[in-house]
Amino acid sequence: MRRLLISTLVLVILVALGGVAFRELRQRWDAPLLISEEGFVLTIAQGDSLRSVADTLHSAGVLVHPRLLILYGRWTGMDQTIKRGEYRLLPGLTAEAMLTLLNDGDVIHYQVTFPEGITLAKALDILSQQAGLETILAGPSDPQLMALIKPYSHTEGLFFPDSYRYLRGDTDLSVLQRAHSALINVLQTEWRDRASGLPYETPYEALIMASIIERETGLAEEREQISGVFVRRLQQRMLLQTDPTVIYGMGAEFEGNLRRRHLKDDSNTYNTYRHSGLPPTPIALSGRAAIHAALHPEEGSAMYFVARGDGGHTFSVTLAEHNRAVGKFQLQRRKNYTSSPQGPQ
Incomplete structure (x- = not known):
């Protein structure tokens, strides 16, 4: 016991x-x-x-x-x-x-944004400044980018401007892979629903036009109007005569002032004052609204436009009307001015 x-x-x-x-x-x-x-x-x-x-x-x-x-x-x-x-x-x-x-796996997500109208070079610069994102690309012509955008042969404009989330340790290439896929999806969707009678043979040509519209437009509501002017010019075999293409072709040579000698430069293949039709490639990253405008130009008879200095434009049917508008808004800055020069972004 x-x-x-x-x-x-x-x-x-x-x-x-x-x-x-x-x-x-x-x-x-x-x-x-x-x-x-x-x-x-x-x-x-x-x-x-x-x-x-x-x-x-x-x-x-x-x-x-x-x-x-x-x-x-x-x-x-x-x-x-x-x-x-x-x-x-x-x-x-x-x-x-x-x-x-x-x-x-509830990890911290970061976000990077590509504004509409910037160049791929600027997008790469933005990526290089992001916290936690690894830079593996050497520039717009990096072989990895060239392989990504095949069958195209030039990388400019083939990435969709938007906001993209990423994790620490991701690469700039991984972000641009998603941006490229987004651009192709948007372009294909918009191309299927395009208006009839457009002067484009391929979606890529429409993308080139969209990039010009993106760089020319200061007011969102003017996109279709500007598209209409450029489409009618192409249809009538007129020169596009748009400053942003010239500036893009000048690259680092552009110092903020577009001069008459620049507009006469035949060696610049992006000089739409000397070369007919569309430039060889897009000149910027185009948003969906610009792509839509390129494929749905506003009907009308305007063939010219000039920047007013407030972000908007005055549209003219005849050259005489256009010259009067130029005299009113831009003569003090320089003759034959058609749009507000902007350097590559």
Whole structure:
């Protein structure tokens, strides 16, 4: 009987101690991580284990009991399914909730935006300045871009201006791959619904026109009007005579002033004052509205337009009307002015 009482007492003590230990472990496990109000950014690289993550958090003073995290991960199997990426840990987060976060892959997303009307060179410059984005492209003619845009032979204009999300460690090429796919989808959709009688043989020619409209338009409501002028000029075999194409062809040579000698330069293949038809390639990234305008020009008889200086244009049917408008709005700046010069962006 004495032995039985002793055994029972020992068992009671062990159970009590076990309960105390369990409650202690539970309190430790349920305690929030030591995260400041600003939060803590945790980066998990490809191949990092839960142990390395626990060590990182412990060294940073965020995780007091790394062993518990490792044991729980092994017990649940969640140590095998953590996903790489960058995570923002916020105050109040427990170790268990954090492990769920790492398994769900709820990583920090960044965003980069390409404005309408910029050049590919400018888009690459924007990408090079983004936090966490790896730069692997050497420029607009990088072989990886050339391979991406096949069967086209020139990269300009073949990327859709929009906002794109990315993760830390992604590359500039991965963003442009999505921008190219978006552009092709938009162009194909708009091409299918195009107006009849247009002077384009291919969607690419329509894209070239859209890029000119994008660079010429200061007011969104004028896109179809400007498109109508250029389409009628093409149909009547008139020179387009648009400054943005000349400026694009000049590249780094353009210093902010477009002069008469520039308009007479036959060597500039983008000089639509000297060369008929469309320029060889797009001159900028075109948004959907500009592409739509190129494929749905406004009907009318205007053949000319001149910038008023307020972002809008005055449209004219005859050359005489146009010259009067030029005299009114632009003569003080230079003769034969047709649009407000803008350098490549």
